[in-house]
């Protein structure tokens with residue numbers, strides 16, 4: 001979600017503990033050794049809902065076959081999202097004579113990296129700071145990190161001709177309708193100006209001419225954001241990996257044995273790694289790291305069918321735009337390259353990181369209300385797809401970057417903005433492993449780590465309370 005949502009957790013004073021063990025045992029594979037005492041069993045495996053709109057409306061692709069039996073490599077990356085794809089690619093480029101194994105539990109493009117709103121955002125937005133920028137030094141690092149992720153993705157789209165990603169330099173409108181939202185925009189404008197970042201207030205009829213709705217009173221336009229079809233992008237990235245990357249899809253890692261070498265277990269065999277890189281976001285905690293420090297919070301999206309010419313004319317505006325809310329609990333919307341409208345809002349706390357059955361259906365009414373408020377002339381346009389996706393939030397807004405134990409490394413904890421950040425951190429981690437450090441590497445290594453959270457049941461009570469209150473307080477921004 002294109003807004004930093006640190007206070008989701010700060011406000012709750014909540015934390016982790018997390019992880020329902022229930023159901024996990026049944027997920028474990030065959031092929032485990034007779035003495036499982038040294039094994040760390042993965043207590044929860046990804047299980048996303050079947051209706052991600054971006055996945056189903058993008059190129060049908062033949063996934064790479066699951067791994068059958070055993071394999072080994074100097075480098076193994078777990079997680080085929082933005083972070084893992086970037087890490088695997090960069091490792092392969094840094095070590096052209098080595099094999100790199102990239103293993104993904106589902107299909108590439110089906111997990112959270114293919115379920116987001118597709119905003120590749122450059123500018124920082126720290127909702128804990130009065131001007132939404134806060135410490136200038138940190139803000140400059142965050143800006144540089146985001147711009148690095150953007151430029152890596154843009155270069156790969158160009159180099160590999162991933163046209164289906166529909167990458168556009170369209171900027172973003174951060175829009176508000178309520179007084180408190182307007183106050184956020186004004187304060188943030190001041191912060192961006194201090195940071196030297198271009199921005200522009202657009203309001204009234206002029207705003208309607210940009211985004212086809214007169215629902216909002218005001219927007220802060222920042223030109224540096226790019227928009228993409230996220231599932232098409234990650235599918236394209238997966239299909240253009242260097243030849244020394246072996247990608248195995250539909251291959252969940254079910255247990256792990258840490259030793260001089262790391263042995264990962266899957267349904268039909270084992271993968272032995274000299275060095276392991278965890279790029280599986282909130283699921284990293286089931287590998288024995290950062291336990292009780294990450295919070296799998298789901299948010300939800302809907303896509304309409306393509307608008308007819310008459311429907312497009314009824315709203316007007318530019319033919320491609322993206323709006324994020326001034327309130328972090330508000331609604332994101334987009335008009336897509338194929339003339340659909342995207343709506344994203346609603347949250348749930350899913351402690352095991354897996355989709356809750358029935359939730360897309362449950363949130364659709366909230367999406368419908370937000371959509372019809374913004375586009376009353378489109379009230380007969382149905383949603384074709386509604387889905388959810390998991391974010392790895394942390395209480396202090398910090399992600400993890402670096403060494404987790406000997407020969408095990410991670411880039412984890414996306415905090416809701418992992419398209420560009422994950423791409424940058426995955427790349428920088430692969431460079432660090434090749435002995436290449438730069439100022440951003442030092443920044444990431446010295447940055448605060450994800451904070452501890454209190455145990456269950458306080459955790460769920462606190463997170464659920466905060467999510468409910470935030471969504472209710474968002475008022476019309478929701």
Ligand SMILES: Cc1cc2nc3c(=O)[nH]c(=O)nc-3n(C[C@H](O)[C@H](O)[C@H](O)COP(=O)(O)OP(=O)(O)OC[C@H]3O[C@@H](n4cnc5c(N)ncnc54)[C@H](O)[C@@H]3O)c2cc1C
Nearest residue numbers: 001079081082083105111113116117119253389414418419
């Ligand atoms: C509705 C929605 C809207 C969003 N909007 C935006 C946005 O506009 N801009 C933005 O920057 N961010 C947005 N996000 C957040 C963004 O999608 C994430 O930050 C990003 O996907 C994180 O990338 P990642 O590669 O680190 O992790 P993920 O995308 O979560 O990838 C991790 C992968 O690891 C795999 N995995 C986990 N465990 C195992 C295992 N045991 N074995 C094998 N594989 C495993 C998973 O299947 C998954 O594919 C949004 C998210 C949602 C849900």
